[in-house]
Amino acid sequence: MEEVRVRIAPSPSGNLHIGTARTALFNYLFAKKNNGKFILRIEDTDAERTSQEYIDNIFDSLKALGLNWDEGPDVGGPYGPYTQSKRFDIYPKYIQKLLDAGYAYECFCTPEELEAEKAEAHANKKPYVYSRKCVNLTEEEKEKLRAEGRKPAIRFNVQKAQHAFHDSSILTFDDIVKGHLHMDTSLIGDFVIQKSNGAPTYNFAVVIDDMLMKISHVIRGEDHISNTYKQILIYEALGAEVPKFGHLGMILAPDRSKLSKRHGATAVSDFVKEGYLTEALINFVALLGWSPSDGQEIKTVDEIAKDFRINEISSSNSIFEYDKLKWMNSHYIKMLPFDELKKRLMPYLEKYDLSELTPQQFDKMIEITREPLVLLSDITDAVEYFFGEDVHYDKKGEDTVNTEVSQNVLKDFVPKAESWEWTDENLHQKLEQFRADWKEKGVKPKVTMWAIRAAVTGRTCGADMVGILDVIGKDKTLRRAKKAIK
Ligand code: GLU
Numbered sequence: 001m002e003e004v005r006v007r008i009a010p011s012p013s014g015n016l017h018i019g020t021a022r023t024a025l026f027n028y029l030f031a032k033k034n035n036g037k038f039i040l041r042i043e044d045t046d047a048e049r050t051s052q053e054y055i056d057n058i059f060d061s062l063k064a065l066g067l068n069w070d071e072g073p074d075v076g077g078p079y080g081p082y083t084q085s086k087r088f089d090i091y092p093k094y095i096q097k098l099l100d101a102g103y104a105y106e107c108f109c110t111p112e113e114l115e116a117e118k119a120e121a122h123a124n125k126k127p128y129v130y131s132r133k134c135v136n137l138t139e140e141e142k143e144k145l146r147a148e149g150r151k152p153a154i155r156f157n158v159q160k161a162q163h164a165f166h167d168s169s170i171l172t173f174d175d176i177v178k179g180h181l182h183m184d185t186s187l188i189g190d191f192v193i194q195k196s197n198g199a200p201t202y203n204f205a206v207v208i209d210d211m212l213m214k215i216s217h218v219i220r221g222e223d224h225i226s227n228t229y230k231q232i233l234i235y236e237a238l239g240a241e242v243p244k245f246g247h248l249g250m251i252l253a254p255d256r257s258k259l260s261k262r263h264g265a266t267a268v269s270d271f272v273k274e275g276y277l278t279e280a281l282i283n284f285v286a287l288l289g290w291s292p293s294d295g296q297e298i299k300t301v302d303e304i305a306k307d308f309r310i311n312e313i314s315s316s317n318s319i320f321e322y323d324k325l326k327w328m329n330s331h332y333i334k335m336l337p338f339d340e341l342k343k344r345l346m347p348y349l350e351k352y353d354l355s356e357l358t359p360q361q362f363d364k365m366i367e368i369t370r371e372p373l374v375l376l377s378d379i380t381d382a383v384e385y386f387f388g389e390d391v392h393y394d395k396k397g398e399d400t401v402n403t404e405v406s407q408n409v410l411k412d413f414v415p416k417a418e419s420w421e422w423t424d425e426n427l428h429q430k431l432e433q434f435r436a437d438w439k440e441k442g443v444k445p446k447v448t449m450w451a452i453r454a455a456v457t458g459r460t461c462g463a464d465m466v467g468i469l470d471v472i473g474k475d476k477t478l479r480r481a482k483k484a485i486k
Pocket of ligand 1: 008009010011043206219220224
């Protein structure tokens with residue numbers, strides 16, 4: 001079998017989308033599985049929508065997800081450059097080849113003329129197909145139009161290519177994911193392959209690039225199926241080998257509409273900013289269309305690669321369940337080794353003066369607050385009360401601290417705690433005793449603890465109380481408790 005060469009070809013008109021990450025992953029997995037190559041190509045032919053910032057974001061996001069490419073803009077490779085805007089001198093040769101063979105022709109129609117055609121189709125409630133007005137222009141007619149200052153676009157002659165290589169107007173191909181697909185090409189108008197400014201269009205550049213980069217399998221979203229017919233015809237007209245195609249179902253939001261920002265984050269970097277781990281993200285997107293043979297969903301990319309079979313990918317759409325991603329994220333946070341967790345939490349602790357804590361206190365704070373974290377960013381709120389002198393009460397905390405029973409508990413707590421030795425073990429015992437004493441007076445242990453917790457943290461729930469007192473320290477605990485007494 002020829003070498004498997006697959007690619008991800010993002011257009012840098014935005015940050016790397018989570019859907020593109022999934023497409024990249026499936027390509028990456030297919031390459032790994034087949035000892036093939038995974039290639040990154042930046043499709044920046046649309047200069048107006050392209051920015052370096054987006055290109056950098058694509059690089060960084062793919063790397064953060066562990067989807068390292070074998071050939072690409074920054075690492076090179078035998079068939080580069082891998083950025084379309086750096087390949088502009090490659091395309092004209094193939095345009096000329098198609099012109100010479102009659103599979104392409106110059107079109108001098110102005111935007112106004114084309115608009116008028118579209119408007120007429122619209123008025124007649126017909127799908128718009130280019131009139132092919134320019135297909136048979138004579139050399140003299142072309143010269144005249146050129147003399148008027150018109151610059152031609154180049155169009156692909158769909159019917160000529162179709163009839164040269166197929167018996168009817170129906171074009172078929174076997175999709176690795178979707179199975180047998182077909183289309184009536186008489187519905188495809190002669191599309192532009194080179195704009196009047198000389199720039200190649202997507203459908204043309206992608207074929208030339210895939211051909212020259214020896215791409216064996218084109219795996220991408222099903223929104224490209226209609227392009228695939230056009231691309232097959234271009235390959236055939238150039239006498240090139242047609243790669244195999246696999247089209248993935250779309251990723252939909254829980255309400256089954258297109259996933260968009262109004263549902264939540266959509267760019268990988270936004271998920272990361274929100275506190276998702278890249279390990280969780282990549283595991284989660286793998287399950288959008290693929291399922292593990294052993295039913296065990298938590299898997300690393302390497303484990304998935306072993307089990308991955310492209311023909312088993314579901315051809316239907318997948319629902320992006322943010323709740324499931326959150327569940328996975330909390331799982332991955334729990335699995336992180338302590339030092340790694342600390343490192344990853346740091347960006348979310350920037351607003352605090354960490355020098356308020358000794359390294360031991362800091363570690364203990366993380367130990368006692370990590371358990372309920374769903375997002376790394378949850379740590380910001382979870383540790384708020386360890387910092388600063390004063391307590392910031394939430395509504396429940398304020399109500400709790402002001403009840404009569406809380407006030408009585410605190411008035412008893414302060415003088416007693418003043419004599420306590422402030423070690424973890426001792427605090428544990430003392431608090432236990434303290435609760436028992438109040439229980440005898442008819443106060444439930446949890447009510448006793450709420451009073452202390454509310455006074456020291458401003459809240460009614462949070463991390464283990466002994467741990468909190470230990471980290472906050474005796475002096476601050478007592479100052480806060482005293483202040484809470486009205
Ligand atoms: N640049 C195209 C996109 O971002 C790539 C499509 C393809 O894979 O051919 O949608």
